[in-house]
Amino acid sequence: MADKIATREGFGKALVEFGETNKDFVVLDADLADATKTVYFKKAFTERFFDTGIAEGNMMSVAAGLAACGKTVFASSFAMFAAGRAFEQIRNSIAYPKLNVKIAATHAGLSVGEDGATHQCLEDVGLMRTLPGMVVMTPSDAVQARWMIKAALEYQGPMYFRFARLATPVMYDDNTSFEIGKGVVLKEGTDVSIIACGLMVEKALEAAEILNQKGIYARVIDMHTIKPIDRELVLKCAKETGAIVTVEEHNIYGGLGSAVSEVVCDEYPVPVKIIGTEDKFGTSGKPAELFELYGLSAENIATKALDAIKLK
Amino acid sequence: MNTQEINKLKLVAYKIRKDIIVEVFNAASGHPGGSLSIADILSVLYFKEMNIDPKNPQNPDRDRLVLSKGHCAPALYGALAERGYFPVEDLVTLRKTDSYLEGHPDMKGIPGVDMSSGSLGQGISAANGMALAGKIDKKDYMVYTILGDGEIEEGQVWEAAMYAAHYKLDNLVAFVDVNGLQIDGPTKEVMSAEPIDKKFEAFGFNVYIIDAHDIEQISEAVQKAKNKNGKPTAIICKSTKGKGVSFMENVGSWHGKGPNKEEADAAIAELDAKIKELEEKVNG
Numbered sequence: 001m002a003d004k005i006a007t008r009e010g011f012g013k014a015l016v017e018f019g020e021t022n023k024d025f026v027v028l029d030a031d032l033a034d035a036t037k038t039v040y041f042k043k044a045f046t047e048r049f050f051d052t053g054i055a056e057g058n059m060m061s062v063a064a065g066l067a068a069c070g071k072t073v074f075a076s077s078f079a080m081f082a083a084g085r086a087f088e089q090i091r092n093s094i095a096y097p098k099l100n101v102k103i104a105a106t107h108a109g110l111s112v113g114e115d116g117a118t119h120q121c122l123e124d125v126g127l128m129r130t131l132p133g134m135v136v137m138t139p140s141d142a143v144q145a146r147w148m149i150k151a152a153l154e155y156q157g158p159m160y161f162r163f164a165r166l167a168t169p170v171m172y173d174d175n176t177s178f179e180i181g182k183g184v185v186l187k188e189g190t191d192v193s194i195i196a197c198g199l200m201v202e203k204a205l206e207a208a209e210i211l212n213q214k215g216i217y218a219r220v221i222d223m224h225t226i227k228p229i230d231r232e233l234v235l236k237c238a239k240e241t242g243a244i245v246t247v248e249e250h251n252i253y254g255g256l257g258s259a260v261s262e263v264v265c266d267e268y269p270v271p272v273k274i275i276g277t278e279d280k281f282g283t284s285g286k287p288a289e290l291f292e293l294y295g296l297s298a299e300n301i302a303t304k305a306l307d308a309i310k311l312k
Numbered sequence: 313m314n315t316q317e318i319n320k321l322k323l324v325a326y327k328i329r330k331d332i333i334v335e336v337f338n339a340a341s342g343h344p345g346g347s348l349s350i351a352d353i354l355s356v357l358y359f360k361e362m363n364i365d366p367k368n369p370q371n372p373d374r375d376r377l378v379l380s381k382g383h384c385a386p387a388l389y390g391a392l393a394e395r396g397y398f399p400v401e402d403l404v405t406l407r408k409t410d411s412y413l414e415g416h417p418d419m420k421g422i423p424g425v426d427m428s429s430g431s432l433g434q435g436i437s438a439a440n441g442m443a444l445a446g447k448i449d450k451k452d453y454m455v456y457t458i459l460g461d462g463e464i465e466e467g468q469v470w471e472a473a474m475y476a477a478h479y480k481l482d483n484l485v486a487f488v489d490v491n492g493l494q495i496d497g498p499t500k501e502v503m504s505a506e507p508i509d510k511k512f513e514a515f516g517f518n519v520y521i522i523d524a525h526d527i528e529q530i531s532e533a534v535q536k537a538k539n540k541n542g543k544p545t546a547i548i549c550k551s552t553k554g555k556g557v558s559f560m561e562n563v564g565s566w567h568g569k570g571p572n573k574e575e576a577d578a579a580i581a582e583l584d585a586k587i588k589e590l591e592e593k594v595n596g
Contacts, residue, residue: 047448053471
């Protein structure tokens with residue numbers, strides 16, 4: 001847990017690493033290459049990098065045209081402008097024709113920090129999840145981000161990746177296995193399941209420690225793929241622990257909590273407490289302070305876990 | 313071009329026009345006005361200028377067309393059917409639940425459709441992507457796109473225009489169908505984009521202003537674009553919305569509705585007369 005690396009960094013480095021062997025993919029960015037970290041690819045493979053300028057709508061449809069001609073395309077911007085501004089281009093130009101475009105959205109969530117509400121996208125997972133056929137993933141560390149890019153290059157079809165700005169601890173070692181749509185059980189437990197994604201996985205592990213001290217054994221899941229959700233694992237958690245808490249750096253509507261609830265309601269109803277931003281916009285501040293302010297803290301997760309257990 | 317060649321392409325254009333009426337009548341909906349105005353452009357592209365093969369619609373070296381004004385699908389489907397991509401008889405199924413002929417172009421289900429389109433402003437960007445792919449792969453195919461004069465009010469069109477010039481996409485040709493009418497009224501009253509030629513010129517395009525219903529002018533403009541001088545080309549086409557059906561010409565309400573039986577019969581009678589006249593000319 002020594003190193004701190006942002007998931008965007010893992011993404012940027014992975015593009016260069018896999019770009020060496022896979023000569024067929026191209027990368028687009030909308031004047032944010034330094035921030036999204038596509039800058040590494042830009043420097044390594046200048047002839048395969050195309051800046052679209054500050055024009056995200058055009059970028060997404062250009063990506064569609066490239067993909068229609070057989071290219072695998074990574075199109076990168078901040079989550080706000082990728083999923084937000086260009087939503088309809090993604091829907092009609094990319095998702096509807098099922099084109100092989102990988103939308104790499106960075107600076108998602110509250111952890112953008114000081115830039116504040118206009119840049120803290122808390123709706124992107126909901127937006128992307130409603131698009132038929134769209135795969136939606138968010139890594140919990142830079143290692144997982146790398147695996148995702150590797151998996152993306154082997155997968156045909158539209159995908160949305162949610163990366164973070166903030167440098168966070170590396171949790172996985174390079175040899176752990178990874179599969180799209182298969183959640184990772186990080187800690188076994190029997191009383192409650194904490195299903196988290198992205199930077200909230202670390203908080204979930206901390207919460208499990210707090211609960212452990214109270215004699216409550218929480219299972220912790222890293223649900224890196226939000227769509228298609230790991231239905232089997234969610235149901236296993238419902239059946240074996242009888243209560244679930246979800247944690248995400250996203251509005252409580254439309255994201256991981258919704259995805260988990262849909263599965264649970266459909267097949268094996270148990271209490272589900274959804275932790276996320278509670279239908280609010282973000283605000284400027286340090287990421288750690290914002291997590292506290294919006295209830296994305298280990299303490300709050302532990303409290304909600306106890307609430308969920310009471311409802312069993 | 314000789315007269316015979318011109319008449320042959322005119323004939324195709326009128327067959328496409330008849331197809332359009334048949335389609336929107338059977339669908340009892342759709343967009344005849346703007347479809348009729350681009351029939352000559354599609355005739356010249358699909359029957360003369362484009363390097364395509366209906367038997368091999370996915371050939372990676374083919375020229376491509378993106379109908380950015382996707383609501384004019386009836387015209388595109390007419391052209392593709394006449395060219396042999398699918399049976400002309402299927403055109404009556406336009407917009408039906410069990411038909412592959414979607415209300416707007418669908419690249420996954422319709423042979424010959426190079427890009428799904430219909431949400432205005434996105435087609436020219438997708439055409440950019442295709443043109444860029446051609447440059448990356450060092451292929452010499454051309455990419456054509458057709459925009460409406462109402463459509464160019466979308467900001468994305470100008471993002472795309474900037475992009476095409478910046479990346480020197482001289483394999484891109486953007487037709488702008490200037491028929492002067494959009495849903496809410498004349499473009500000059502709703503939202504004027506004039507001067508359209510000057511705007512594209514300022515964005516770095518070669519610009520040609522032509523009569524959208526003059527086969528020779530359409531062909532000549534495309535020929536000039538094919539010279540590829542490092543700049544994308546915009547062909548500003550002065551057209552008549554509803555062209556070829558007298559009671560639809562320049563009447564805004566024919567933008568987005570199908571004719572009733574009586575109207576369809578009248579339109580087809582008028583187009584049949586024109587087709588007969590052209591067939592006689594072509595066949596001597």
